[in-house]
Amino acid sequence: MDLNPKNLPVAEDWFQIDPADEFGIRRIREPYAKGGSIWFVEGEDKCLLVDTSIGVAPIRAFLETVSDKPIVAFASVGYYDHAGGLHQFDDRLIHKYDAHRVRSPNRQSSVVEFYFGNALKALPHEGFEPDDYELTACEPTRVLSDGDTIDLGDRIFEVLHLPGITEGTCGLFERKTAVLFTGEALVWNGDEIYDGEPPERSDDADNKAFCASIKRLRDLPAVIVYPGHGQRQYPQIMRQVIASYFA
Template sequence: MAGWFETRPISPGVTLITEPFVHPIFRANLYRIEGRDFDIQLDFGMGIRSLSADLDFGDKPVMAIASHAHIDHVGSFHEFARRAGHHAEERDFATLGDNFTDWFKSLDGAVSRQPYEGWELQDYRLAPAPLTQFLEDGDVVDLGDRRFTVLHLPGHSPGCIALLDEANGEFFSADAIYDDELYDQLEDSSIADYLATMRRLLELDISIGHGGHGPSFDEARMREIALDYIRTREG
């Protein structure tokens, strides 16, 4: 069945990918970032249908980067040979066992359309995707014509990372910050780490931010979200 993924360009060389028929809680934003020497695929959805098989971005080499190991960001991660993420979640990537799969299966309307004939929700599971490369805070991913600095921004999960193009201020924040309900009550979340991340983000200069959920945002909105979180958690 065609059309499981929805795509649209959001800036030069950047395509937003979503799964519109997945429950909103698990409907993440995925990004294809084109480069001269290779592309980045940032995050991988639920893995209900194959990201690499369903979407054609050509034959350029791909660096697959997982912002963190939660179910809605790693479903098709195993489909790529070059898999990068933060060492804090190395074990999670290697196993990808019951990472919120029971929660997803329990939802009324987990999917609003059958992804393919014969698909059964109760058979859904993640495929392990061991990391082949670690990305740490301050590392640089150089595409030849664009350079991204890796930011380690824990709180939502221990190994949350984001990518910043310092040349133009384009910020791919994943689940470190986004313009929607933030989750800090998960089994691997840390409010203390999240507060530190929000304070760090208050000092960050960006032109546009693309989160792991919700719409894109500018610097003023990012600071508003961060300050609201700090007030809520410290108040």
């Protein structure tokens, strides 16, 4: 696969960050890459990074200019566009059933071979070779199960196991504020979620489990939704999209 990297410019500022919204959530953008949504929450004691970029640029160093608090990095799925930057952090969280994807990644398990070929609009630095890109292996410092919590001091996020895309796909829910992070279980491409069955990029993809997972999301008392791809949405839109899936 020849991506002609010489035809791509070098980006000066790889990351951008939005102001905090009314729920204290900030979106981090990789304007030169096609990847997952990245969300940042600053708590009293720690910060939470929900999905970690594609990992080609130093997202940790960027965030350390935003806050001096320790950062807990959470990957909602072991795909490169969600777990790419996980290795850069001291606290690395992923569901136990997707931990193998970051411990011993390969181009198929991390979906690099399916999506990375057209992911870049620019290079993160001189000499970067897109053909050589791989998800950087790392050992999770904590493997998660359904119902576990992530405590930032004044904010507590509950882990939601949402299998279907992979066996270890998961999201987060803060019961105090009713903030919901869906991870890869719910993404926005326009106003649609996955059409038909979830992509069979993983040998553990399971449409029956996926249906149960999005029904679980539908039934949560969320007031705002931060998806794995795309902009934040209101829950009534999420429920309409999920209903259309079963129509």
